[in-house]
Amino acid sequence: EGTWPTMRRTLSRIGISEAEFLTACDASFKQGSRFIGWRDGTDAYHHPFTPPVEGSAAALMAGWGGESAFADAVCAQPSVAERALAPRQPAMPDYAGALNYAYHLDAGKFAALLRAHATERLGVVHIADHVEHVVPGEDGTIAAVATRAHGEVAGDLFIDCTGHAALLIGGHFGVPFVDRLGVLFNDRALAVQVPVAPGSAITAVTDATAHEAGWIWDIGLPTRRGVGCVYASAHMSDDRAAGVLTDYLCRTAPDCDPAALSFRQLQFRSGHRERFWVGNCLAIGLSAGFLEPLEASAIVLIELSLDALVEDFPAHRTAMAGAAARFNARFRQRWDRIVAFLKLHYVLSGRQEPYWQAHRDPASIPPDLAAMLDRWRHRAPMPSDFDAVDELFPAASHQYVLYGMGAPAPAPPAMRVEDEAAVIDRMAKLRQRVRTLTASLPTNRTYLDNLAARPLLREAR
Template identity: 45%
Template sequence: MSPTRSVVIVGGGTAGWLTAGLIAANHKGHLSVTLVESPNVKSIGVGEGTWPTIRNTLKKIGISEADFLKACDGTFKQASKFVNWTTGDDHYYHPFMLPKAYDQINLAPYWQAQPNGLSFADTVSYQPAACAQDLAPKTMTVPEYAAITNYAYHLDAGKFAPFLQKHCVENLGVRHVLADVTRIENDGDGYIARLQTDVGEAIAGDLFIDCTGFLSLLIGKHYGAAFTSCADQLFIDTALAIQVPYEREDAPIASVTKSTAQRAGWIWDIGLTHRRGLGHVFSSRFTTDDEALADLKAYIGPSGAHLTFDEVRKIPIRSGHRQTPWVKNCVAVGLSSGFVEPLEASSIVMAELSAQMIADQMPVNRAAMAVVAKRFNTTLNYRWARIIDFLKLHYVLSQREEPFWVANRDPSTMPESLKDLLSLWKYHFPWHDDLDHRDEIFPTASFQYVYYGMGGRTDPGAFPKTPDWPKAVGHFQEVARARQAVTGQLPTNRNLLSKISQYGLQKV
């Protein structure tokens, strides 16, 4: 019944320092937070796309948005743009803004029943138009973290973790220990009591958080928590990552994470202030490393013609997650908990949400810990299942005929929950009640953007459920007016970021 007084985080990187920051900010003066980080382990450092939740996370930690953008070469992200995913000659957007009047009316039936030549996303939101022009999500007069259009960030992952570290240590009182863990010691009840390190220090704690990435030193190696693979559903298992310069200093900075489909995977393209981050993620079952590199070179163009394996980072991907990410007084956050693939920035958002849940529901003592752990494990398993559903949706709707894409359409590779949704959406327009919770990572709107963006159709038969034509048409007209007004008002990404670098932003 002794109170929880100390939290020990093992592992740094984005997951470790976000977790340290959220817990320290939530419990400043009540909990000690120690982060033990190996000086010999390099973080993966290619998670450069985020989800809009990151704005609230940084704000909670007490970070200045302008300082963050400048320190991490950050840029604004308003959507994901998918190129060639459906037929090989197409594109669509998954914007971060919800459809117009999302809480009042489902606009999908009206869009489909009255074709206007615009995509679903363009009909219900003006954000794709802003993205097409590489515009920023706000102007200089909008304060930090506030927005005209909903947004997240692209960032230099190699600079983000050190930036978080400095803030956590200097402003939140997090103790930073550079050491390798050499032994993990349990107490008589099987709970972790302390860590022995190679610098001779024994570090005791009440709650231990495993942020050691794919190594999974605590939750995997020490506790042997079961890992559930989803490789039979999501086939991506390898990434080739590289950084490339802009062709000129004033080149436009994209407002989207661009994802371009390839014969056996896809290429991400993320624009920072001074460079682009590219990565070809693919399935080794359907292509070779040499073929994947050739596809990446072709995507880069003439400047990538002589690219070799020495110039790219090859990263193996093990798709899946822990069934019990919280065991005893040990909980996994980040890659040690699970990873599927980098599509839709799901990795960082899962680390954010996990860390926030721990901070919010911090067990006051060991007696409460089992209940909190059970709730955490249930929540995480549900979230992983929904992420897998959402990511798989991008593949099953493709009409591409390469073996990789054909295999993805095999019903035996689809989760039953996704098959149920696809069966439902043939006759019922996707809406709130289709998912179990209103606070989903990816709400029904996200499913709508992908489903209709990739050519999905709904046939309501004799029950079209379109009684509010005047209201729907009014919303469509409002979107059209806002599209013209807002895109005429917003600066470009590069223009706004240049001004922020010079003058900063207004504090909230």
């Protein structure tokens, strides 16, 4: 599973040390995503987590000029990531880095760590049971959930974490599901775990390699790789997807026999609930919705949902309706923005397979994205295009994808850009920063192997 840089703050806030997290979850560092073959099948570009050098969008465009890869020209991180280097030194404080970063992790081990930490250190009562049905209150809200072995569990506020089943938000409250298949066509995936040799390089990015009807994720952990073929069943059969994944493994893991590996098929619906908080029920995670894992939005949406809940936690039941209305408005916009950002990766492609041509059909492009694309023909994405303070994919992310996919640099602005000279100077100094970072940072493998060899001093429980 891939994460977003917000995970560092989350882990720090709940009191898990970085060393404990990395070792317990077989985790590695993630410094962004590398998109391979999305433009024409032969290209590659980076979407790093570190923003471009400081400066206005117009000055960045003037300094770049379109003559080199945009991310390489404005950010040191792609050069570091290409060398599979860690984003930090071991001596740095927890969650500090020379560059912005997130993690790749083993989702099962991460869930086990969170469960142990919550129950043993934070006083959370954990009941493992099956929910048989919802016990409604007199006003139609939820009074309790009836479990198979533990009877009724009553509460004031219920978080629906029942996954795709959405037993509370969908089953009890009947909130409709908003299907986004007309925008994002993928609805299936084949996933496989690939063993790696001890001492082999651990990639610093999530690789997303385009194929004829979707893309392949490749996530590196210290002990294995997680690889998956995402595809649209309307454009590719299951057998063909298995063949595409097998061919990829033969190219990228030549010492591995794909026939000896077990492919796991996943089916999903891209979309989300019409509302996320109804009555005294808030849907978080898969019960709220799911989108293809192109930019690691699943876990970060859980983090952002919990942040929003804590920030605007209702002090009384009478305050819950207002908190719910604010949450729903905020997160409906957030889901819309994520859908549009994922679609951006597809509409700029020049690939000619039917799947990719269908993605460029104007009927499949959200109106807000179409308007922004028209705007960005004349100038670069800028912060004023995005009105949310905590925008998940800010202007910098859109710049990395837009120009990574080959969009030409906008024409110089008619008015003089005051900070152009300063930005050009910062971009020139990037080359020295790249030399410094690549000469001093350890590889991911060295960092993580050395960490695993050290005894872990856990805090007293």
